[in-house]
Amino acid sequence: MYEISVEMDFDAAHFLRGYRGKCDALHGHRFKVVATLKGNKLDEIGLAYDFTLLKQHLREILAKYDHTCLNDVPPFNRINPSSENIAYTSYKALKKKLAKAPVVLASIEVWESPQSRVIYYPD
Numbered sequence: 001m002y003e004i005s006v007e008m009d010f011d012a013a014h015f016l017r018g019y020r021g022k023c024d025a026l027h028g029h030r031f032k033v034v035a036t037l038k039g040n041k042l043d044e045i046g047l048a049y050d051f052t053l054l055k056q057h058l059r060e061i062l063a064k065y066d067h068t069c070l071n072d073v074p075p076f077n078r079i080n081p082s083s084e085n086i087a088y089t090s091y092k093a094l095k096k097k098l099a100k101a102p103v104v105l106a107s108i109e110v111w112e113s114p115q116s117r118v119i120y121y122p123d
Contacts, residue, residue: 010030014069107119
């Protein structure tokens with residue numbers, strides 16, 4: 001089994017609706033997102049999945065969040081832009097892009113600070 005991971009970041013502001021504490025006020029983060037794939041087989045040139053292609057897919061997903069107030073960007077205009085929801089939403093979007101790939105999307109990590117992260121694994 002091979003694990004393939006790429007990491008990207010984006011800068012955005014957000015606030016958590018209904019939260020009691022500092023995070024109910026508008027504030028910003030440099031979010032780091034790590035996508036991890038798993039695969040059993042290598043292709044004819046020895047790759048389980050192309051890093052460049054995985055980075056491209058993740059970049060396309062995260063581009064709409066960069067330098068925004070996440071609360072204004074769908075689906076976070078309806079759901080809280082928590083790290084948990086960012087991870088789940090990113091997972092769903094990347095899974096669609098990988099539908100015909102010879103790998104499985106294993107997890108999405110979202111770091112909102114160097115000390116705080118969420119990892120979403122599918123059921």
